[in-house]
Amino acid sequence: MALNKQIWLNTIVENFYPDNSFASKSIDDSTFVSYKTVHIPNAGTPSGVEINRTQKPASVSQRTDNELTYDMDELTTNPIYIPNIDTVELSYDKRNSVLSNDRQQLQKVAAQNLLYRWAKGANTLSTSGAVRKAHTSETATGNRKKFTKAVVMEAMVKMNVDDVPTEGRYMLLDAVQYADLLDDLTDKELSAFQAVANVSKGVMGQLYGFSIMQRSKVLRVKADGLTVIRWEDEDEEETELAAGLAWQQQCVSRALGEVKMYSNEDDPQYYGDIYSFLVRVGGSPRRYDKKGVYLITEGAAA
Structure with missing residues (x-):
């Protein structure tokens, strides 16, 4: 009886990961990542200007400044074990795949x-x-209102009124919201939008002064439209809403440390190698008055 031939390829099909280039569009506080808390001083209200002053001497006041603080989080991966047999018998490099995936x-x-x-x-x-189905998870139910160019215009007006600098404005949308926006643009608007794209820097196009970026997932909030839910910490909710984010580069900060790898190779108890990774991360809006940062939440629909 003939035997069927089998072959293992010497490469492995890897996992996909989202684009994180949005993080670079912020003030870099990474030099402070080894500290527990970062303090960001904010200037208080100016003293004021009077035209044709009549009262002299003028009254003297003192400016009161404010501050924002944020703490660092320490993120660690679960230790992963690579048995000796996987390093000698497999046709592909499992060690490199495991380490690359955990790091990403x-x-x-x-x-x-x-x-x-x-x-x-x-x-x-x-x-x-217009109305479409919820998309943050399979658990989310009901309908949501699509993301359109009108809310991009609204964000532009809000920032203009607040004198937020026009340079360095960004907007990050999830995959479905980005598709909503493209569908809402006219052919002429879409052509102009894509003409200024810089995909190598994560920018898909520009609209109303915002560089539009796209990521598979961005944010989700509770039904109140205000309470942001961490993707990792809390269970999916039926009424949760997807949200995008608009910001000006000087109005947010990031602190991202180097990824540190821990290893215990040739472990005598496990007869193999054990690895794990750690990184410290922090960040915050930089302004006490919250200007220059907008959470754009899906409107719930019947």
């Missing part, structure tokens, strides 16, 4: 943690487009 997963969670920090307590806007 750690960086993915660090980026999501940064988004959570930027969005927490931010100003809020809500979408008002």
Whole structure:
């Protein structure tokens, strides 16, 4: 009887990971990542200007400054075991695959943690487009209002009114919201939008002064439209809403440390190698008045 031939390829099909390039569009506080807490001083209200002053001597006041603080989080992977047999009998390099995947997963969670920090307590806007199904998870039910160019315009007006600098404005949308936006643009608008894309830097196009970026997942909030939910810490909710984020580069900060690998090779108890990774991460809006950062939440629909 003939035997069927089998072959193992010498490469492995790897996992996919999201684009985290949005994190670089912020003030870099990474030099302070070894500290527990970072303090960001904020200037108080100016003394004021009077035209044709009549009262002299003028009254003297003292400016009161404010501060924001944020703490560092320490993110660690679960230790992973690579038995000796996997390093000598497999046709592909499992060690390299395991280490690369765990490192990228750690960086993915660090980026999501940064988004959570930027969005927490931010100003809020809500979408008002046509109705479509909820998409944050299979658990989420009901309908949501699509993301449209109207809410991008609204974010632009809010920042203009607050004198937020026009340079360095960004908006991050999840995959479904990004598709909503493209569908809402006219052919002429879409052409102009894509003409200024810089995909190598994560920018898919520009609209109303915002460089639009896209990530598979961005943020999710409770039904109140205000309470941001961590992707990793809390269970999926039926009424949760997807959210995008708009910010100006000088109005948020990031602190991302180097990924540190721990290893115990040739462990005599496990007869193999054990690895784990650690990274410290922090970040926050930089302004006490929250100007320049907007959480854009899906409107719930019947």
